[in-house]
Amino acid sequence: MSEHYDSLETRSADERAQAQFEAIRAQIEHVKNNTAAYAESLRDIDASGITDAASFSTLPLTRKSELIELQQAHRPFGGYTPTNTATYSHVFASPGPIYEPGYAVPDFWRFARSLYASGFRPGDLVHNCFSYHFTPAGQMFDSAAAALGCAVIPAGVGQTELQVQTIADLKPDAYVGTPSFLKIILEQADELGSDVTSISKAMASGEALPPPLRAGFVERGVRVQQCYGTADLGLIAYESSAEEGLIIDEGVYVEIVRPGSGELVAAGEVGEVVVTNLGQEYPLIRFATGDLSAFMPGISPCGRTNQRIKGWMGRADQTAKVRGMFIHPEQVDRVIKRHREIVKARLVINWIDQADQITLQCESDSADAALAAAIAESIRSICKLRGEVEMVAPGSLPNDGKVIDDSRSYA
Numbered sequence: 001m002s003e004h005y006d007s008l009e010t011r012s013a014d015e016r017a018q019a020q021f022e023a024i025r026a027q028i029e030h031v032k033n034n035t036a037a038y039a040e041s042l043r044d045i046d047a048s049g050i051t052d053a054a055s056f057s058t059l060p061l062t063r064k065s066e067l068i069e070l071q072q073a074h075r076p077f078g079g080y081t082p083t084n085t086a087t088y089s090h091v092f093a094s095p096g097p098i099y100e101p102g103y104a105v106p107d108f109w110r111f112a113r114s115l116y117a118s119g120f121r122p123g124d125l126v127h128n129c130f131s132y133h134f135t136p137a138g139q140m141f142d143s144a145a146a147a148l149g150c151a152v153i154p155a156g157v158g159q160t161e162l163q164v165q166t167i168a169d170l171k172p173d174a175y176v177g178t179p180s181f182l183k184i185i186l187e188q189a190d191e192l193g194s195d196v197t198s199i200s201k202a203m204a205s206g207e208a209l210p211p212p213l214r215a216g217f218v219e220r221g222v223r224v225q226q227c228y229g230t231a232d233l234g235l236i237a238y239e240s241s242a243e244e245g246l247i248i249d250e251g252v253y254v255e256i257v258r259p260g261s262g263e264l265v266a267a268g269e270v271g272e273v274v275v276t277n278l279g280q281e282y283p284l285i286r287f288a289t290g291d292l293s294a295f296m297p298g299i300s301p302c303g304r305t306n307q308r309i310k311g312w313m314g315r316a317d318q319t320a321k322v323r324g325m326f327i328h329p330e331q332v333d334r335v336i337k338r339h340r341e342i343v344k345a346r347l348v349i350n351w352i353d354q355a356d357q358i359t360l361q362c363e364s365d366s367a368d369a370a371l372a373a374a375i376a377e378s379i380r381s382i383c384k385l386r387g388e389v390e391m392v393a394p395g396s397l398p399n400d401g402k403v404i405d406d407s408r409s410y411a
Contacts, residue, residue, distance in 0.1 A: 005116040008250040009304045016306065017052075020253050023278045025050055028059075031283050036079035037062075037070070038285060053264065057255065061262045061274060061288045064232065065317055068096045068330070077101055077282075085281050092136040092231060095326050095384055100231045102136055103281045109136070109234030110251045110279075111144035114227040117240045117247075117302075119201045120174055122149030127167055127199065129155050129177030129185075130206070130324075136231050137206065137324065141176045150174075157181060160188045164196060171198035178324050179204040179213055179224060180355050186220060203227060206324030208312070208408070213354050228312060230289060232282075233275050237309050242301040245308035251278050254309070255286070256295055259316035262286065270294045272316040273309070290317050318404040320349055322356045327383050329403040332360070335378045341366045342375070343394050347387075351408040358387035367391040 004010055011019075028047040031038035041060055050056050062080075070078030076091055076099045090102030102108060120126065126145045132138030132154060145152045153172055155163055163185050175182055182202060189196040202217070202224040209226045217224045227238035228246055236254065237246035248254050256271040257263055265271040273291045277284045292315060296308040312321075318329050327347065336342045343363040350357050360379055364371070372389040379387040 003302070004304065005113045006250075009113075009247075009306065011305060013305065016250075020278070021051060021056070024056060024253060024276060027276070027278060027280070027283055027285065030082065030280055031285060034082035034084045035283070036074065038080070038283075042285070053255070056253075056286075057257070057262060057264050059262075059286050061257075061286050062284055063288045064098075064230075064290050065288075065319065065328075067098050067232075068328075071099055080284065081282060082280065088281075090136070090139065092139075093134045094231050095331060096328055098231070100136060101282050102139060105281060107144050107147035108279075108281065109140040109143065109229065110249055111140050111227065111229065111235045112147040113249060114225075114235055114238035115141070115144050115148055115150075115176075115203055117238055117304075118174075118203045118225040119223070119241070120145065120148055120150060120203070124148075124150045124174050125153065125170065125172040126150045126174045126176060127153045127155055127163075127172040129157060129163070129175065129181050132156050135325075140229070140234065141203070145176075160184055161192065164189045164192055164194045167196040167199065168194040173198060173200065175199050175202040175222075177202075177204065178206040179209045179217075179226075180207060180323065182217070182222075182224070183213065183354065186217075186222075197221060201225075205229065207321065207356060208351070210351075210354070226311075228291075228309075230275075232284060233277050233287060233289075234279075236273070236275055236289075237311075240300055240302040240304060244300055245296045246311050247300055247302075247304050247308050248306045250306065252276060253278065254307070256293065256309075257288070259292070262288075265294075268294055268297065270313055288316075290315055290319050292316055315406065318402065320404050320406045322349055322358055322385055325384055327358075327385070327404060331383050332403050334382050335360065335375065336362075338378050338382075339371065339375055341371055344397055346397050346402055347404045349404070349406045349408055356408070358383075358385060359390050360387055361390045361392050361397060363392055363394045363397055365394060 025047040088101035089104040092100045130137035225239040229235040235249045253276040255274040259272045292313040293309040345362045375389045
């Protein structure tokens with residue numbers, strides 16, 4: 001069986017560029033004629049003049065950070081779903097809230113390519129620990145595994161002992177989910193004396209995969225690779241067995257731009273990841289993800305010829321991803337407004353014991369335990385994550401405008 005998913009992965013740079021810009025021109029005409037949002041924003045754009053990266057970079061950005069407001073004005077998807085394609089089959093909700101469509105199209109989010117690069121093959125049994133609740137992650141990998149001919153255990157998150165028992169009983173070949181939850185499962189199996197060694201390969205996403213954590217999996221006989229995608233765009237880039245950067249998916253066109261603008265950065269410079277989805281069901285043109293990364297020179301030693309990015313390198317805005325979930329400054333503001341006793345607050349994110357930890361530091365004259373507990377409950381209900389609360393004296397937080405301070409270090 002081929003090491004590569006299809007012939008698209010080994011095209012020459014010229015072949016890929018020609019095909020991509022043909023697809024981009026067709027996509028521009030498609031969205032101008034069939035979506036309310038782009039009929040307005042791209043009204044004066046002549047698609048025939050888009051022939052290369054420079055000309056394409058003159059088009060306006062579609063910002064992820066603006067979707068909340070746009071979707072409130074035009075339910076449910078801000079006017080970005082076309083009128084001439086199949087009707088969406090699912091509506092997902094991400095924190096914000098931001099709503100995303102799902103379509104009854106095989107491998108709609110295109111993650112099968114990343115699974116194949118991680119060694120997933122027809123006949124494998126896949127233990128899927130991404131959430132099936134509101135967010136599309138579970139469905140993304142479920143449909144990808146099905147497209148490869150794999151069977152899926154829709155395990156979701158939580159219920160660690162049941163996860164271990166199911167793996168021990170059914171002997172799945174592979175795991176998909178966050179790396180931290182895989183670590184929890186393996187440690188729980190150790191405590192229970194359960195055999196979960198059937199899992200030899202894993203695709204991780206949703207959070208960082210630091211080298212020490214990956215090395216710990218390898219010691220246990222589990223090869224873990226990672227991929228990068230979003231609920232809006234599906235797969236953006238993925239890791240191959242070479243483990244040298246993330247290879248861009250063949251179904252998207254990726255640019256790196258200077259944060260706060262749509263201007264392309266110099267080769268190798270860190271900037272904001274901007275993605276154009278070439279599928280017609282939910283077409284997004286120059287979609288600014290808010291994530292930071294940089295292109296890597298050359299091609300992967302695995303033989304895949306598309307460009308590579310260095311992976312996730314932070315946020316262009318203050319939005320952060322914690323345990324696979326986005327936290328927006330707007331959500332922190334809602335927590336603050338729910339408790340009048342809070343004068344000012346800052347959400348601090350750290351990496352402790354190989355897991356994301358969040359603490360809301362709150363300036364307040366009141367520091368009783370009942371208030372702290374109430375604030376912690378507000379974090380859980382608004383941000384959909386559990387976090388600690390630290391009460392501090394008024395005036396003690398830095399005056400730098402930060403609402404979210406991502407202080408994670410994976411050294």
